Amino acid sequence: MRKKIALIGSTGSIGRQVINVVNRYPERFELVAIAANTGGELFQRQMSEQKPAFAALRAEGETPCGVPAGVRFARGEGAFEEACAYPSADVIFVAVTGFAGLKAALSAINAKKVVALANKECLVAGGEIVMPAAKAAGVKILPVDSEHSAIWQCLAFDRGAPFSKLILTASGGALRDVPLGKLSEMTAKDALAHPNWDMGAKITVDCATMLNKGFEVVEAMRLYDAPLEKVEVVMHRESIVHSMVAFEDGAVLAQMSYPSMEVPIQLALTYPERLRANVAPLDLAKISALHFSAPDPARYPCFTLALECAKQGGDMPCALNAAGEVAVQAFLRGQIKYTQIAEIIEKTLQKTVRRKAESYALLEETDGAARRTARSFLP
Numbered sequence: 001m002r003k004k005i006a007l008i009g010s011t012g013s014i015g016r017q018v019i020n021v022v023n024r025y026p027e028r029f030e031l032v033a034i035a036a037n038t039g040g041e042l043f044q045r046q047m048s049e050q051k052p053a054f055a056a057l058r059a060e061g062e063t064p065c066g067v068p069a070g071v072r073f074a075r076g077e078g079a080f081e082e083a084c085a086y087p088s089a090d091v092i093f094v095a096v097t098g099f100a101g102l103k104a105a106l107s108a109i110n111a112k113k114v115v116a117l118a119n120k121e122c123l124v125a126g127g128e129i130v131m132p133a134a135k136a137a138g139v140k141i142l143p144v145d146s147e148h149s150a151i152w153q154c155l156a157f158d159r160g161a162p163f164s165k166l167i168l169t170a171s172g173g174a175l176r177d178v179p180l181g182k183l184s185e186m187t188a189k190d191a192l193a194h195p196n197w198d199m200g201a202k203i204t205v206d207c208a209t210m211l212n213k214g215f216e217v218v219e220a221m222r223l224y225d226a227p228l229e230k231v232e233v234v235m236h237r238e239s240i241v242h243s244m245v246a247f248e249d250g251a252v253l254a255q256m257s258y259p260s261m262e263v264p265i266q267l268a269l270t271y272p273e274r275l276r277a278n279v280a281p282l283d284l285a286k287i288s289a290l291h292f293s294a295p296d297p298a299r300y301p302c303f304t305l306a307l308e309c310a311k312q313g314g315d316m317p318c319a320l321n322a323a324g325e326v327a328v329q330a331f332l333r334g335q336i337k338y339t340q341i342a343e344i345i346e347k348t349l350q351k352t353v354r355r356k357a358e359s360y361a362l363l364e365e366t367d368g369a370a371r372r373t374a375r376s377f378l379p
């Protein structure tokens with residue numbers, strides 16, 4: 001029996017790699033539904049090549065011409081949600097970016113579907129409602145973020161296994177070696193030149209500021225039910241160790257490979273089995289040295305702000321995510337300087353009054369309010 005996958009966010013960087021895995025193992029996997037925010041040539045091609053039973057676009061608009069026979073196409077919020085809870089799917093692969101991932105994951109959970117989760121915002125903004133919902137529905141959440149997949153592997157796929165510390169590694173991003181005084185001059189192009197990973201624009205900037213690592217701390221807390229004290233971040237510039245778990249007896253297990261999202265993406269679909277992936281065998285003798293050090297707060301103020309939100313919990317990580325999105329988009333447009341990303345996030349958080357994350361509606365409200373506040377600080 002082939003595993004049936006509904007892929008939410010099929011045209012993004014992760015979505016495209018999910019399709020690579022499906023194409024590599026057609027005898028094991030079948031794409032039954034694909035969904036994306038907006039259409040375009042790539043989505044069109046995915047419809048004709050993959051021939052999913054259902055294809056949905058979130059944005060309203062015209063039906064694309066040339067929907068292949070056997071593919072049902074629909075658009076709008078309702079259609080998108082239908083894909084997120086697609087009846088015949090075994091796994092809902094949530095690879096869409098942004099706050100939309102939260103709603104997508106909740107729809108999948110309500111439909112009692114296994115969720116392969118590559119969307120960060122879901123756990124950052126909504127982890128306090130998503131994890132209890134998944135638990136109540138008896139739904140498995142499979143981590144796809146490379147750090148959280150690494151931890152999952154070190155825990156032998158047992159998310160409830162005891163540990164004394166989760167140690168996330170951070171590459172430091174594209175601007176890690178730029179002198180502090182020069183950071184304000186850095187452009188989007190500079191911040192997007194990530195040394196190790198090839199990803200979308202928003203997340204690549206988040207790697208440079210380490211806001212991404214802050215998000216991942218929150219993700220780890222939610223996925224592994226860990227207090228902030230049990231999550232540590234170390235700088236590791238080679239991106240070979242994807243994260244580690246320390247145990248009570250002093251043993252530390254690490255998961256290593258060349259940086260590629262293919263390993264965590266494929267593993268979420270094949271686990272507990274491991275199949276050949278398109279990743280070169282690790283040649284440690286060639287790498288010769290792996291480096292670790294503590295993060296520098298002066299270089300990464302966004303990371304410090306994120307840790308503060310992680311500590312506060314409630315809807316603060318949700319406000320952090322919203323402010324970050326507004327600030328980074330403004331930076332990518334060339335509207336603000338690199339160093340203003342942290343300033344805008346900080347000012348927005350100062351204006352946010354923490355509330356308990358009790359429902360999706362409340363988080364949606366926080367998200368909207370934080371976006372408006374952040375925008376008010378843009379030049």
Ligand code: MG
Nearest residue numbers: 145146147216
């Ligand atoms: Mg990651």
